[in-house]
Amino acid sequence: MPRNADNEHHWHTIAQRYELEPGPINLENGYFGRMSREVRGQYLEHVAFINRSNSLHVRQRFERGENDEIRRQLAGLIDAAPEAIAFTRNATEALQSLIRNYNRLQPGDQVLISDLEYDTVKGAMRWLAGYRGVEVIELSHTHPASFDSLLQTYRQAFEQYPRLKLMALTHVTHRTGLVMPVEAIAKAAREHAVDVILDGAHALGQIEFNLAQLGIQFAGFNLHKWIGAPLTLGFLYIAPERLADIDPDMGEFHYPATDIRARTPYSTPNFPALMTLPLVLQEHQALGGSAAKGARVNYLRDLWVSQVRPLPGIEVLTPDDPRLYCGITAFKFVGRDQQVMADRLLQDYGLFTTTRTGAAFGTCIRVTPGLVTSAADINVLVNAITELDTL
Template sequence: MPRNEDNARDEHFWQTVARRYDVEPGPINLENGYFGRMTHRVMEAYQRNIDFINRSNSVHVRQHFDQIGIADIRADLAELMGVSDQAITFSQNATASLQALIRNYNRLQPGDQVLYSDLEYETVKSALNWLERYRGVQVIRIEHAHPASYETLLASYQEAFVRYPRLKLMALTHVTHRTGLVMPVQAIVEMATEHGVDVILDGAHALGQLEFDLPTLGVAFAGFNLQKWIGSPLSLGVTYIAPERLADIDPDMGETHFPLTDIRSRTPHSTPNIPALMTLPTVFAEHRELGGAAGKGARLAYLRNLWVSEARAMPGIEVLTPDDPRLYGAITSLRFTRQADQQRMAERLLNEYNLFTVARSGSACGPCIRVTPGLTTSAQDIDQLIKALAELGG
């Protein structure tokens, strides 16, 4: 199974992996960061579960799923994540998890400060701005130096912690959705803890492609997606709260379906996508068969490095994501330096080279084009990208 760099280069193996997925004819998809594909096996299980729940309706759900099924699935996910099942609960997606954590964090007083950087997801920024309006806190906004390095990223936060002594809470994205920069989470959390600052981690792009251990990272609060690199049906995310910190997050809007000691009270209670949840054991089995985050991550980093190693030397192309292996994963962004409109260049990649990418803006380093290979991406697809960049960058 693909667990190291040698296996990551094995095109024959990854062709067999690609055959587990249906791919619609059309452009080469280099925007796999939006959401992931399900394998044939997962799709078939999902359809069976939709059919079954539609037939059995509440009889099965009330008698089995609500009592036993969901508990077993939750325990399976906890094992995969290396945490207690009492520390996690399901949500619609990472955004829903992060919004619930932010709005229900109860340790803020008027006049306290909260922090985010230019690289956070827009919904996370707006949630922290909401705290300013409704909780009377001050929002501190910082920008990271470009080009970024491990040292400059740590320096940005160290400076903020010293300059703003009333900081109590900050958002931190593990893998930034704009440039793909992987933040040095453990080191930042250690500094934050020394200054009495809690961290809410946005792990939307991390779970499934990066190897990490939440207790080692020191993170107490986090939100994740199962629908990106884990490969679940859409509509599934995870909320994580370290058990010893559960009291610092209030039940969501007075939620009473679960006891105060149960993390499930910290998210809205509603009827979930039951067939999708029932499909998760198959999803987790497939994820493990592909080598888990180690196997997937090695392959994605290999594909990333194929095009980045060429693009670094190209005139008219700037690669925005560092080559420090601690600071990148699948996603890496670039800019056509001789062109002002990056959206137009993304359109040219599509129309002239059959390559689907996405333009991004909002970070201090400026507009860019995000390139994200996936598990169905081949080295040949990357060769097409290299050819396009060489011709359009000149």
């Protein structure tokens, strides 16, 4: 086990950096993360400052160099060149821009999605059918999933559908926390000349990865989930050698066609949030980065999964292969209404979770610990599931 992952004193000290609202134990940290007290304070200071200075600072300082330095620091987070990234409001906006502006499709081509993709990604790929004349191929993954079954599903699709040109792939699926074998799938896709657009919304800050090693040339990310930034911050990534394969967004002209920033809508961003990002990145690295954060939430995940998986009326939907899971994991009360059971977790035990729908296996309950979650919180969850399983 990585150092400090199970050190409750260490993580209690870290948890003190965050302010919590009294009430239920929050095990739905996958929606968005918290800002630390220090980040929140600086963000509010920047809000006040920009409100006072208005466009003067933005025009004279931010647009003339500050934004470039912030972009350079963000690029360092994923070991990319600054010219390979552009700020967006979130991963969804980034992925929609990449899908909408991918210019290598012809009528009759095929694009690929699975049941585990984020709904807006599914919608964007289906949109291509009406506006580009392509056919959308939709896969449902077998359950329970394994490394080999996931890879084989895509290999079969590449063989079965020779007109495939583009696919969406989610690194960490938001429904169950399943971690896709991205490198192996991307390698198989390249062998069949299929481009991959990677949804990295839940991966960044929770999993260590290298985009070049993964073989990924197009991706979208969030900064408000596991990195700890204010809401409204995300970014897209395009490998510089592939920039010409993504058109400027709806004729965007504020930046030249050789600039990745032309691939996103030009608009007034959240300046205070962007100005706070260097502190966010500094804190992320000081905590130990994705390695430390991922190890901690994985440890908490293992605590509850190891105890509830054997229960007769519980089905844990996320595999225990360490290559295929992260801190997020989903389960079911077999034969019961999952929303009713999630409501009971909240009302009877003070545990806030969320239900997820849209996958072939139906509705599930998603559990996502965070940096403020303790082992004691997890014990409350285990006891609650165990009691409810007997009712």
